[in-house]
Amino acid sequence: MNEMMAHILAFGVSGVSGFPVQVEVFSTGGMPGMEVIGLPDASVRESRERVNAAILNSGKEMPPRRITINLAPADTKKEGPGFDLPIAVGLLAANRQIHIIPSIDLSKTVFFGELSLDGRIQPVRGALAMAISASEYGYTDIILPAGNAMEVACIQGMNIYPVCHLKEVIGHLEGTLPIRPQKQMDYEELKRHRTVAVDMSQVKGQEGARRALEVAAAGGHNMLMIGAPGSGKTMLARCLPGILPPLSFQESLETTRIFSIAGKIAPGSGLMVERPFCAPHHSASVASLIGGGMNAAPGEVSLSHNGVLFLDELPEFSRGALEALRQPLEDGVVTVSRVRNQACYQSSFMMIAGMNPCPCGYYGSRQRECRCTPQEIRRYLDRVSGPLLDRIDIQVEVDSVPVAEIRSSAPAESSAAVAARVEKARILQMDRYAGSGFFCNAQLDNNAIRKYCSMTQEAENLLHLAVEKMSLSMRAYHRVIKVARTLADLSGSDRIGMAEIAEAIQFRELDQKYWRNGTL
Amino acid sequence: MSPESRKKVTYETGIQGEEIAENYLRSLGFRLIESRHREKTGEIDLIMEDGTTVVFVEVKARFSMQANGEGLRAVTPAKQRRIARTAMLYLMKQGWLRRDIRFDVVEINQHGIVHVPNAFQPGGIRF
Helix, strand or coil, X not given: CCCEEEEEEEEEEECCEEEEEEEEEEEECECXXXXXXXXXCHHHHCHHHHHHHHHHCCCCCCCCCEEEEEEECCCCCECCHHHHHHHHHHHHHHCCCCCCCCCCCCCCEEECCEECCCCEEECCCCHXXXXXXXXXXXXXXXXXXXXXXXXXXXXCCCEEEEEXXXXXXXXXXXXXXXXCCCCCXXXXXXXXXXXXXXXXXXXXXXXXXXXXXXXXXHHCCCEEEEECCCCCHHHHHHHHHHHCCCCCHHHHHHHHHHHHHCCCCCCCCCCCCCCCEECCCCCCCHHHHXXXXXXXXXXXXXXXXXXXXXXXXXXXXXXXXXXXXXXHHHHCEEEEECCCCEEEEECCCEEEEEECCCCCCCCCCCCXXXXXXXXXXXXXXXXXXXXXXXXXXXXXXXXXXXHHHHHCCCCCCCHHHHHHHHHHHHHHHHHHCCCCCXXXXXXXXXXXXXXXXXXXXXXXXXXXXXXXXXXXXHHHHHHHHHHHHHHHHHHCCCCECHHHHHHHHHCCHHHHHHXXXXXX | CCHHHXXXXXXXXXXXXXXXXXXXXXXXXXXXXXXXXXXXXXXXXXXXXXXXXXXXXEEEECCCCCCCCHHHHCCCHHHHHHHHHHHHHHHHXXXXXXXXXXEEEEEEECCEEEEECCCCCCCCCCC
């Protein structure tokens, strides 16, 4: 009679996925006290004080009994305050303070949420990751903080019960005041509200750069802009979010999941629609870019997953930081390893970089004389290594626009017009790669290139000639094909022709001009 | 006052306080099992029963002009551990290790009686 037990399902977060945690509460007579075991961290151990106060403030009692709370599996670290709610429910059930109605199946219901002392339930980090994993494990019901409700509103096939106070949870479990499951939200609904920050119509002249930006956006390619200070590199980059298509549902789930784990979702906001645009300062450390810290948190490359990572003043970044980008650029994933934790994050981003051609900034400019020595220029350019350059598909020179052109009133093409063409090209790609795990041309691997990028005989001949003449690496060769594929998608043609290959090769010429030849 | 006579006064204050506390708790329906139970680890002022729960009561009597709550604060964590250990020995001797138990504190001061049920939960006390 004296020993009582309760089992409640909770979820923990590890990397980008959640794992189920069984909260076992054992209540017995004997020396009164409460113990939490199963590798809890400080915030989990402190939860007993929050839970105690929250239960009393919800009109229930905490009888003086000997209570052991076990978080199984006992060999995995449990972090964060999200276990407050399941522990509270477990305590109430084990002490027979509540009588759960039989229609609620506790073996299929997941609880998470942080408790305030007054019993209110606060949002937690990683709600989306936990909810997705819960649905993958086959659990059907989730009781979670109302502050996280929007974030998980698009998940299909689960009953989601948002709650604000422990009293509501008690009312629901006892059947006195059942909560209605949240209505599932349609992702298309969210997509309708978009705003553009910087419009392309504000960019005067720069025809070459505009075209390059459009191609980069259409295929998700990396891009490097070289030009004098004030020539508009940063402004061009800022136009990018406005011409990129909104995230698809699948992409949004991936990206929002990472933001959710990093705790970067504004409370009350839902799945992300806009592609992320991360612009870390050039003083950024390797760990902040790639991810790291004690619990292997995601870095900028993962936060810009399915979006844009903008690196302004590329040569000013530390060598280590730049070289660390090589692996995520190639594989689209990073594995962050720390002694205690290891996490694998997706990081398939478009890298957009801006740089000056030399320390003074005016080498090759029409506007002003460069006053750097060849050695200085060489040293400056060499900070960007060959292997990194090799991974940049599109290189473009951006020179200052003459005053006459700036003052001309002829409006440039708007973002909306460019975005329409980009979206058309993207839809072609999505259809072509449906079910293969790719979203855009830039993500293709070598096998996929062979499969999807057929070209005419003349195009192939031209490409082989160029590879020999420019001594392109095998990687560069594949990247030229991918850019050509995007160009073909933009013009709506099925096969890659000579014109596309020629333009794609032209996008690689700066590499030759600045880094390889002997004019300096 | 000599040290001996001061000790005596304190002891008498204690006895007096325990009587007041016992009568008060009886009036609430508690049943006395034993008073001033002694083990090698210390003494428990009152052992009572509230329904089926064994209640160990620590009585703090303060008749001088002292602020409310002074007596309650005198039950320090060290004191709590001593009481818990004594209670444990008692429970073992009685064979009551699995009964529901509770620790109450009763303070008696010039304003009246303050009863704190479930005043502390000593947790994992082991021998």
